[in-house]
Amino acid sequence: xxxxxxxxxxxxxxxxxxxxxxxxxxxxxxxxxxxxxxxxxxxxxxxxxxxxxxxxxxxxxxxxxxxxxxxxxxxxxxxxxxxxxxxxxxxxxxxxxxxxxxxxxxxxxxxxxxxxxxxxxxxxxxxxxxxxxxxxxxxxxxxxxxxxxxxxxxxxxxxxxxxxxxxxxxxxxxxxxxxxxxxxxxxxxxxxxxxxxxxxxxxxxxxxxxxxxxxxxxxxxxxxxxxxxxxxxxxxxxxxxxxxxxxxxxxxxxxxxxxxxxxxxxxxxxxxxxxx
Ligand SMILES: Nc1ncnc2c1ncn2[C@@H]1O[C@H](COP(=O)(O)OP(=O)(O)OP(=O)(O)O)[C@@H](O)[C@H]1O
Ligand SMILES: [Mg+2]
Numbered sequence: 001x002x003x004x005x006x007x008x009x010x011x012x013x014x015x016x017x018x019x020x021x022x023x024x025x026x027x028x029x030x031x032x033x034x035x036x037x038x039x040x041x042x043x044x045x046x047x048x049x050x051x052x053x054x055x056x057x058x059x060x061x062x063x064x065x066x067x068x069x070x071x072x073x074x075x076x077x078x079x080x081x082x083x084x085x086x087x088x089x090x091x092x093x094x095x096x097x098x099x100x101x102x103x104x105x106x107x108x109x110x111x112x113x114x115x116x117x118x119x120x121x122x123x124x125x126x127x128x129x130x131x132x133x134x135x136x137x138x139x140x141x142x143x144x145x146x147x148x149x150x151x152x153x154x155x156x157x158x159x160x161x162x163x164x165x166x167x168x169x170x171x172x173x174x175x176x177x178x179x180x181x182x183x184x185x186x187x188x189x190x191x192x193x194x195x196x197x198x199x200x201x202x203x204x205x206x207x208x209x210x211x212x213x214x215x216x217x218x219x220x221x222x223x224x225x226x227x228x229x230x231x232x233x234x235x236x237x238x239x240x241x242x243x244x245x246x247x248x249x250x251x252x253x254x255x256x257x258x259x260x261x262x263x264x265x266x267x268x269x270x271x272x273x274x275x276x
Contacts, residue, residue: 003032004068005163005194006053006085011062013048013218022048023059024218030163030196035189037205038198040215041240046198047090049215050165054078054085083112086161088153090168090198092145095152101143102127102136104151108159126154129184131177146172153181157188164188166197170204182208182276202244203273206230214239246273 007030013023023045030036038046051057052064055071055078064071066081089095098104105126109119127133130150135143140151149172156164164185170178182204189195199205205212205226212229214222216239222229230236230243249269 004029005032005066006030007065007068008049008052009063009065011049011052011059011064013052013057013059015048021060022218023052026062026215026219028213028215028220028223030194031211032194033189033192034194034211035185035209036194036196036211036213037209038196038213038215039200039202039205039241044215045218046215047167048218050087050167050198053163053165054082054087056087083159084162085165086156086159086163087165088156088167088169090171092148092152092172095155096140096148099139100137101132101140101151104140105132105154105158108155112159122158126158129157129180130154131180146174146177149173150177150181157184161193163194163196166195168199169197170199170201178204179274179276186276202241203246204275206244206246207273207275214241246270 008026008028011023011026012021014021026045026049028049038049040046048057052059055064055073058073066084071077071081096104098107102123106119106123109122114122127136130153132147132150132154135147135151140148143151149169153166153169169181173181185195185197185208197209209226212222212224212226213220214229214236221239222232222235230247233243236243246269250266
């Protein structure tokens with residue numbers, strides 16, 4: 001039987017003072033142990049959904065459930081929830097809290113009250129994993145945007161959440177660090193973490209995700225496995241999302257033919273879009 005980790009049931013959410021609702025009867029269930037991608041146009045409600053997922057916002061109507069239980073919004077319950085649901089913000093500036101990189105990464109671990117030795121060990125590991133060793137003592141406000149993004153990702157990953165929510169994690173990252181991030185996500189997923197990533201990079205979605213959610217105007221309009229979602233070309237084009245370039249090249253009319261030359265070509269195309 002399918003196990004849902006986090007469920008949004010008929011959620012309505014309007015920002016204070018806004019004319020229109022950001023989430024408009026959204027029902028979406030995150031299946032445990034999957035690599036999920038969330039796609040949709042600018043302003044369709046992806047970030048808002050994330051902010052409701054770890055209780056930063058409360059729905060005006062509808063409920064959010066974590067492992068079948070309705071979220072509670074008292075301080076204690078929220079603290080517990082946020083240990084399990086890690087959110088990496090779209091804008092790294094919103095995530096960083098301490099003065100140096102090392103302090104920033106250890107901040108959440110200190111709050112958990114872990115032993116000093118374990119904190120040190122986990123921070124060291126994160127610094128290496130995210131290529132931040134040389135920046136460890138640097139003030140966070142002196143970093144480039146891409147470096148800040150890497151620190152903000154390390155801040156959350158170091159807490160080892162059960163569900164990891166990443167809002168546009170590859171924005172500002174160069175090719176090398178995108179690949180490093182994807183390799184880390186592969187490891188984290190293999191160790192049992194469920195992942196939901198909002199992104200505009202459809203090629204990355206095609207190569208990485210095993211479940212896709214498509215949102216429009218604050219609602220879920222389509223979900224499924226990549227091969228099922230991307231065959232719904234009409235819907236995706238109507239939403240101005242289109243299909244991944246890699247999908248277009250591999251499965252466009254006429255490319256479905258067989259033969260050694262085509263096979264080599266297919267392999268080359270797949271290698272061009274290698275993210276990990
Ligand atoms: N703080 C806010 N106050 C008022 N309205 C907001 C606020 N933040 C977002 N909105 C509105 O809520 C809607 C959903 O925004 P949201 O940021 O969730 O979209 P998104 O899917 O994450 O977009 P993007 O792809 O650009 O990141 C938009 O119409 C946006 O203008
Ligand atoms: Mg957003």
